[in-house]
Amino acid sequence: MKADPHAKGRVVQAGVPLVSARMAVVMAHGRGGTPDDMIRLGILLNAPDVTYVSLEAVGQSWWPDSFLAPLGVNQPFVSSALAAMERAVANLNAAGLSDEQIGVMGFSQGACLALEYTARSGRKLAFAAGLSGGLIGTGEAGGEYLAELYGNTEKKFEYGGNLSGTSVYLACHEEDPHIPLARVQTSARIFKRKGAKVKVEILPGAGHGIVPEEVDVVRGFVSAKA
Numbered sequence: 001m002k003a004d005p006h007a008k009g010r011v012v013q014a015g016v017p018l019v020s021a022r023m024a025v026v027m028a029h030g031r032g033g034t035p036d037d038m039i040r041l042g043i044l045l046n047a048p049d050v051t052y053v054s055l056e057a058v059g060q061s062w063w064p065d066s067f068l069a070p071l072g073v074n075q076p077f078v079s080s081a082l083a084a085m086e087r088a089v090a091n092l093n094a095a096g097l098s099d100e101q102i103g104v105m106g107f108s109q110g111a112c113l114a115l116e117y118t119a120r121s122g123r124k125l126a127f128a129a130g131l132s133g134g135l136i137g138t139g140e141a142g143g144e145y146l147a148e149l150y151g152n153t154e155k156k157f158e159y160g161g162n163l164s165g166t167s168v169y170l171a172c173h174e175e176d177p178h179i180p181l182a183r184v185q186t187s188a189r190i191f192k193r194k195g196a197k198v199k200v201e202i203l204p205g206a207g208h209g210i211v212p213e214e215v216d217v218v219r220g221f222v223s224a225k226a
Helices: 035-045 077-094 109-121 181-193 212-223
Strands: 011-015 023-028 050-055 102-107 127-131 139-146 152-156 167-175 197-206
Touching: 011 035, 023 035, 023 077, 023 109, 035 050, 035 102, 035 212, 050 077, 077 102, 077 109, 102 109, 102 212, 109 127, 109 167, 109 181, 127 212, 167 181, 167 212, 181 197, 197 212
Parallel strands: 023 050, 023 102, 102 127, 127 167, 167 197
Antiparallel strands: 011 050, 139 152
């Protein structure tokens, strides 16, 4: 197995050229998706001075199992996915954008990736939006298998740094077949502890998808003037 399976994934860019961008957004698709899915979402945001950078997972999946599974089950894929996100942000820095001019976002698996990257990197980004996602965690906490975590044990969430100035948006359906509400709530607490400005939106009923309310919030992030 390759140590960095996502290293050669496509990077799709849309929006304005970087040289004239006020902001850039790094985007990660969900399981079974493509970078083009997220680019289409970027177009819906209708921000005329933003560059969108959408990443591709090998085999259309960032890791093989649930993000709730023991961390070792999903390696080296999680580490490789985080490295892909870091490369994208570093390339934007090299193009002249500061961390405060960069947002990260994703859906489902991609949401988990964007959130975990934000927590682990410690970068004070413009925003991180997790649409149907939660933190992956940094280690195994042990303990009981919990119904509220869909039969998984809890994780450790040990992150350094301070995210003061970063807006974090966590959105999820009340009954999501892949993302337990308990993990969304834990993720919100962790980000608040790190100093981020956190908004949580729990959509009523069952579902797993992006809805107009979520798009409106992200549109507000990319439309806000620096």
